[in-house]
Amino acid sequence: YTINGYPKNDVVQETLFDKVESFKSIGQDNRKVLVIRDSFSTYMYPYFNPEFSNVHYIHITEYYSGVLNDIDPDIVIIECAERYLDRFRTFSII
Secondary structure (H helix, E strand, C coil), X not given: CCCCCCCCCCEEEXXXXXXXXXXXXXXXXXXXXXXXXXXXXXXXXXHHHHHEEEEEEEECCCCCCHHHHHHCCCEEEECCCHHHHHHHXXXXXX
């Protein structure tokens, strides 16, 4: 789905940390966001990236606990399709 009329700020992709996709924008919300994701989150990029000034994404299979220290996010979002919920049997954010 696409939300018409959603504000679009200029977004710049950066490479800051290994295996992490990082985006900067002039978003009104200055909090740093870390999204631990699967492939479904790709469709959230056009909405998260312009809203927040710093958004960082890492695939759940590439996640390592040092990411929390490296990025020091204000918000952590874990996005996972329901068919992959079994990953949380062994997943730990720390």
